[in-house]
Amino acid sequence: MRILLDYRPALRQRTGVGEYVHELARALICTAVPGRPETLTLFSSSWQHRLAPDVVPGAMIIDRRIPVRVLNLLWHRAGWPGVERLTRGAFDIVHSAHPLRLPSDRAAQVVTVHDLDFLTHPERTSAEIRRDYPALAPAHIRGADAVAVVSQHTASEVVRLTGVARDQIFVCPLGRPDWMPRGAEPAEAPLLFLGSIEPRKNVGLLLDAYERLRAMRDARGTPTPRLVLAGGAGLDSGPILRRAAAAPLAAHVDVLGYVAPEARRALYASAMACILPSHTEGFGLPALEAMTIGVPVIVADQGALPEVVGTAGVLFHTGDADALAAAIDRVVSAPDERVRRSEAGLQQSRAFSWANTAERTREAWAHAVERRKQRG
Numbered sequence: 001m002r003i004l005l006d007y008r009p010a011l012r013q014r015t016g017v018g019e020y021v022h023e024l025a026r027a028l029i030c031t032a033v034p035g036r037p038e039t040l041t042l043f044s045s046s047w048q049h050r051l052a053p054d055v056v057p058g059a060m061i062i063d064r065r066i067p068v069r070v071l072n073l074l075w076h077r078a079g080w081p082g083v084e085r086l087t088r089g090a091f092d093i094v095h096s097a098h099p100l101r102l103p104s105d106r107a108a109q110v111v112t113v114h115d116l117d118f119l120t121h122p123e124r125t126s127a128e129i130r131r132d133y134p135a136l137a138p139a140h141i142r143g144a145d146a147v148a149v150v151s152q153h154t155a156s157e158v159v160r161l162t163g164v165a166r167d168q169i170f171v172c173p174l175g176r177p178d179w180m181p182r183g184a185e186p187a188e189a190p191l192l193f194l195g196s197i198e199p200r201k202n203v204g205l206l207l208d209a210y211e212r213l214r215a216m217r218d219a220r221g222t223p224t225p226r227l228v229l230a231g232g233a234g235l236d237s238g239p240i241l242r243r244a245a246a247a248p249l250a251a252h253v254d255v256l257g258y259v260a261p262e263a264r265r266a267l268y269a270s271a272m273a274c275i276l277p278s279h280t281e282g283f284g285l286p287a288l289e290a291m292t293i294g295v296p297v298i299v300a301d302q303g304a305l306p307e308v309v310g311t312a313g314v315l316f317h318t319g320d321a322d323a324l325a326a327a328i329d330r331v332v333s334a335p336d337e338r339v340r341r342s343e344a345g346l347q348q349s350r351a352f353s354w355a356n357t358a359e360r361t362r363e364a365w366a367h368a369v370e371r372r373k374q375r376g
Contacts, residue, residue: 001365003028003093004083006102007042008068011049013232014261015196017114019285020150020174021097022056024361027175027354029058043087043102045071062087069128076132079103093365099137101144108145108368112172115282115303116157117200124199124279126235138162145368145375148172148361150283151304168371170364173308174283175354176292181346182269185338190226191328192271192295194259194286195278197241198234202277202300202318207243207253209277209324214252216329224252225272225332232258268295272338273331276305277316277324284308288352291345296338298327308352312344 005025010018025042032038041060044051047067055061064071064086074080082105083094094102095110102109118125118133125133141147141162147169149155155169191210195201210227217224229244244253259267268274274290280303287297287309299305300318309315314331316323331338 001037001093001369002039002041002089002091003095003365004041004043004062004087004089004091004102004107005095006097007044007051007055008046009097010055011044011046011051013258015232015258016285017097019261020112020114023175023354024357025056025059027358028361029056031355031358032058041087041089041091043083062089072128072132075103076100076136083107092369095148095361095365099141100132101140108365108372109143110146110148110364110368111141111144112148112150113141113154113158113282114150115154115280116161117280117282119161121200121279124235144168145371146170146364148364150174151307153304153307154282168367170360170367172357172360172364173352174285174288175357176288176349176352177265179265179289179293181292181294185272185335185342186270188225189270189272190228190254191332192228192230192267192274192290193276194230194264194267194274194289195276196231196234197229197237199236200279201231201234202279203229203240204243205319205321205324206275206277207240207249208321209328210253211249212321212325213328213332214248216325217332222333227253228256228267228271229253230256230259230267264289265293268293271295273298273328275324275328276300277318278303278305279318281305281308287313288349291349294342294346296331296341297345298324298331309345310348310351312341312348314341 010022028040043062045064045066051063053061082103091107094104094107096102097112099111099113118129122130122134158164214224244255268290273296276299284305290297298314301315302318314327316327
C-alpha cells in the first residue's frame, strides 16, 4: 500500500496535531511487517521551511516550495491540484491530519478529526480556520472514505455535527511518549500548564483560580507553589501574557514560551501537578504525557479529558475558577494523594501506545480503500 501523509503540521513547532503526525509516522515505520508491504511518504510544502530528509527514518519525503497559505487556498477552495499532479507520484491512500481532504483523482481519502470546536465556537479559532473550516469541513468529512478520530468523544461529535455514519469513523487514540517515570517529586515543584496560550485552553480561568488559590493559602499561612505557563503564544494571547507579567502574578508566575519536544520530559518531571483547564479537548496529550512519568493531573470535566485520564485525574467543572482553585488546593495540600494519583496515572497511561494508533489507522486505511473501490 502506498500512503501519502500530510506532514506539514509538524514542519515547524510540534504541538498538538504536529506531534500526532510525527509520532504516527514513526509508529507506522516501526510497526511495518514484511507480509504487509507499505510505502509511507511524508508530504510537506512551504516557501521558507524545508523538511529534513531523515525526519522519520524509513519514510520517503516529498517537499515542495509552495507557500502554505497558497496551497491551502487552492486545495481547500478549488480542490486543485491533485496530489498526483503536485507530487508526480501515485498513491493508494492520501491522509490529511486535519478535517479538510487532500485532493486526489485516484487515491482513497482519509481525514483525521481532532475536535470540532471550530464549528461550535469559531471565535476561539484563528482567522484562517474561521474562514475555511466551518464552511468546508463538514462536507470534507462526509466526503472522506474514512474518518480517523483521536477519542470516543470526538467520534460522537463527528456523528452529531456532521451526520457521518458511525461505521465510517475509526477511533485512533494518541500514544504515550517513550519516557521513563520520574523517581520522585522534586523539592519546591511548581504547578504546570503546557499548551498553546489561546482561548480554547482557558488559561485566563487558570490565572483566576491561581489568584484565589494564593489568597486561600495565604490566609491559612501555607505556601503556594509557583505556576509555570509553557507553550507558544497563540490567538489572543496578549491579555493573558500581560496579566501574567503584571502584579500581583508576576512574582509567582513563570512564562516559558514554546518548549521543544526534547525538553518536555524534564519540564513535566519538575512539576508537582499538570493542569489542563481547557474548554474542550479532542484528546489532551499533555495530560497523557504527564501521567506517563508519574505527574498528577488536574483537568476540566469536558471534552475527551475525562476519557484520557480516567480515574487517575482530578476533575473540576469547566469554567468554575473556584472549583479549580479548590481542586489544586486539595492536591497541593496532600502529598499522599499526589503519590496515589501518580501511581494511578502511570497505570492509566499504559492503555495508550503509538503502536496502537498506527494499527487503528491501518484499519481506517483498509476501510477507505474498499470504500473507494465500491464508489468506483
